Structure formats: C-alpha cells, structure tokens
Amino acid sequence: MNLSDLRKLLRLFENSEIDELEIEQDGSRVRLKRGSPSGPPSQEPPDPIEVTSRPVSSDSEALAPGTMEDDLETSPNNRIFSSPIVGTFYRASTPKSEPYIRVGQTIHQGENLCVIEAMKVMNEIESDISGKVIKIYPDNGDPVEYGEPLFLIEISPTE
C-alpha cells in the first residue's frame, strides 16, 4: 500500500463511523483505530487516529480479525472441508467435552473433525485428508447445509 492509498484510506476512515479497521493487502497490514470517543461532530477537532503499518510474512499462522481471506482459500496447499450432511455443527461430542480439534492442530485422514447432529443422531464427521487446521468456519451450534465450508486445512507435504 503506497502513501497515496494510505491517505485515501485515512480520509475514508475519518469520514466514516467505523471505530477500527484493519486491512491486509499484498504483504502489508494497516490498522486504523479511533482514540477515546468524544462528543458531537463537525466543529470538534477530529479524534486522534492511530496508524500502524507493518509487513506480514506470507505463511503467518494465526489469523487476525479483519484479514482478507481470499488468498488463503485459493492457496494450492489448502483445502476446504465442507459439510457432507445437513444439521447442527458441534465442535465436541458433548457440551462438556474437549473439542475434537483446534486451529493449528494437525489432523490425520480418518480422524474426527466435529459432530453434526441430524434428526437427533450425532454424526461424527471424519476428515478425508491429513493436514493442519487453519480455520474453523462455523461457530459451535450453528446450522450447516450440504456443501457448507467447515474447515480450512493445509495439506501435509506428503499428500
């Protein structure tokens, strides 16, 4: 992101009502955040805006909020594991159990990823690939349809 783009972004941000904005693009990340909120508009001086800008390595593991995700989905090493059935998505087999997997964890083909409840039956959903879980799309208890993305998995090099 060059200086001209940054200026445009700042102007847009100033004129908006957004409190915080983070954009990652082409290896750069920009985060804009308003200072403490003050009273009513126009005549007041603009709130101080904090700008931080730093390059981001291309194989970062944790996902920060607001990050552009298109690149991850289209990366050739990543697969979206989608729901094979219709039902309610649960991270664990019971409300008190540990989730089957967490972000960053490695999963092997045949291991359980989650449970999808359908017609009062708890269906354990097995992974058909091995790799590292990069992202979990639905929240615990969300309804999911056939083909809905559940997990983003980075394929192991041996696949």
Next chain:
Amino acid sequence: MFNRILVANRGEIAVRIIRACKELGIKTVAIHSEADENALHVRFADRSVCVGPPPSIRSYLNVPHIISAAEITDCDAIHPGYGFLAENAEFAEMCESSRIRFIGPTPDNIRMMGNKARARRAMDELGIPVIQGSEEIVGHVDELADQAKKIGYPVVLKASSGGGGHGMRVVRNPEDFRNLFKIVSAEAAASFKDSLIYLEKYIENPKHVEIQILADSQGNLVHLGERDCSIQRRHQKLVEEAPCIDLGEDLRKEMGECALAIARDIQYENVGTVEFLFQDGKYYFMEMNTRIQVEHPVTEMVTGIDLVKEQIKITAGQPLSFSQESVRFQGHSIECRVNSEEPDNFQPVSGYITDLHIPGGPGIRVDTALLANSKIPPYYDSLIAKVIVHGMDREDAIVKMKRALNEFHIDGTKTIIPFYLRLLDHPDFIAGHYSTHFVDDMIGGLTD
C-alpha cells in the same frame, strides 16, 4: 396456523407453494441441490438450505437431509409438492415423528392408494366400477383365456412389472389369444423381474377424466368437479381441461359422489384426485393420486378456490370454508405443459435461457420457475412452465391459449409449443372428440 413451512420440491410447484405461504403470512424455507443454487424458488423463499449435489436421489429425495433442513430452520410443516417424496408414506411418517406436519394425506391414505392393484380390488369390493380384470397369473394360459371370455373381448394382456406401454398386447379376437400370450410372456421374462401376467378389459377409446376432491380433518368432503386429461403421450399428460365437455351435469354429480364415497371409505384427508377411464357414458376407477397434481390450476381457474392454500389450512386443522353446495363452476380452463423438449420427437433438451418473455393479458396464468440468464439443469424433469387459460367457454379458452403460446418467447432451449399450436388447430381437438390415443395417433400421422 403454521409459522414456517419447508418446501420439499423445486421448480414451478415450489414457487407455487411459496406463493400460497406468502399469502397466508407463513415464512418459507426452500431446499435445493447444488444445481439449483440460484433457482427462482430459492430466491422467493425467506431462507434456503442446500441438501445435496445435483442428482435427485442425493438431494430432493434425500429424506435425512430434508428433515434435518426442516429441523435446523425451525419449520413446523413440510409441503412435498408433487413427485419426489409426495407419495412416500415412510417420509410422511418420518415427518410426523420428527414433530413436523406433513402437508398432505395421512400415511395410511398414501399406502392404501399407492398399491394400485390393491386399490382396484378395494374399490371393486366397495361396488365402485373398475375395469374388469384378472388376478396376476403366472403362465396359465387356459385360465386366462377363460377369464378373457368372461370379461369380453377386446382385452389387454399386461405384464405385471411392465408399465408405460411396455409388456402389453391388445387381443381383439379369441383366436389370437394364445399367440399374443406367448409374446407377452416372452417380453416379461426378458425385460422384467417376474413374468406375472394379468388381464384387463380393454377400453378402446376412453377419455381420462379425473375428479378433484378435498377433505378436512373433521369429516367434511367436497369435490371440485372434473378435469379431462386425455391429451397424453405415452401415458404422460400434456394438456388438461376443465370441464370435460362429454360429461354433463348428471355424470359430473355421479362421478363426484363416487369419488367422495371412495374418500369417505378410506377416511381420506387433504386434497386428492380420483382418476377414471370414461367411455360411452360409463366410467371405471383407475387409480387415486394422493397429492396435489400438476394440473391443479385448471380446477382453480374454474372454481376460484386456491387448492394449495386449502392444503395448508386443512393440515393446520381448519375446517373447509365452503360446502359442496357453494361450489360454482365458471367458464372453461385449459392448461398446456410446456416441456423443454424437441417439438418433433419430445427428446428432453437442457439449455441456458438468454431471452425470456412470459405471456400475459386477460385470462392467462403462467406457473413457472423460468428465469432469464439461467440454466435449465439436465437432472430433473423437462416441465419448465404451465400455461393456463380461463375463458368464457371452450372456444374462448382455445383462442386465448393460442394467443398465449404465440406470445411465449424463450431463447436458449427448445419447447413443445409448436406441437401445441398444431394440436389447437386440429379439428378433432377443437370438436373435443379425442381419447387417450389421440396424441399417439396424431404424432404417428405426422411422421408418415
């Protein structure tokens, strides 16, 4: 009344059901396969759930996915439409045990009438005229020949596992019986899983006349007159009309009461249709369809009654809001099923709609899920629109249908509209003199 209904179907009937729900203030959930993501019924519904990949067996017939879809969207009822799961008694039962109302008749009603041979036997016992026939017999040609003599020629020999015109031979003379029996047996053994043959009286030039009935859960039953569905090709209906001009007031009343007697006997609920073969003032029970039918609009046009809304109201426990005495028939209605098929050989065609103009004007109704700039998927049946007209009389209805079909413009696929335009000009059709053989004969003539 229901809060949210899941529509377990696609295409024009799904759109139809969603429209009825909207008018009743009921929220809707559409299900769809991956091939129907941008379909009209999905756009019309309040929510949608993808239930599987394109093949019907994995999506629109996928019972667990469909019931699960109703559960995760908090639906309190499912409307099955026609085809797919509409006459699947197990599905109706599974809905009820999942605490979801099935909008249609009871599972027992469906089962009773689903076994066609058993239904016919039951009707016979009830004293309803049925086509005289034999029980299924393996191989005993002498017994069958005797029965044929009793029933009276002409008779038709049918392979029990056949259907759609296959494994059938008409026998007009006793001398031909043994020979034709051998042929049908050979065909049955070669093509079908068993070689059970049965015998029926052959009705030469019947009309297919069906009676629409409604029954609520409180024992009120009403019939809404008949539909003439004789324009069929290979047992597939193409054109339907109401009323049947050969019927007359007395026969209408008699056949209506016959249909109601059947419904009463089996404690039928919701909408249904009793199909008869009709010739020379005599009618014979053929079968009963325990669902809303494709051609329901022609009855809606002549009676002013919204059959899909009635289905929903009946299932919600409401009594029928009209009596037999209050039913009025007005004018004449015709429906043409516009199929995405080659107009000369009826081969299904899929395509991509690039330009579309739907007919309109007085007395025209078009039930369709067609959308400009959309695909016609190859996975499902070829019915892409129903053009329905309502005129003051039959002549007026025919004039309107010709106008409407000529206005209908679709770029991107072929349709059988050119066939209908020829049919509507045919003197026998115009005179109303046609039997269930008419189209097959007409097509035969054209290809000579």
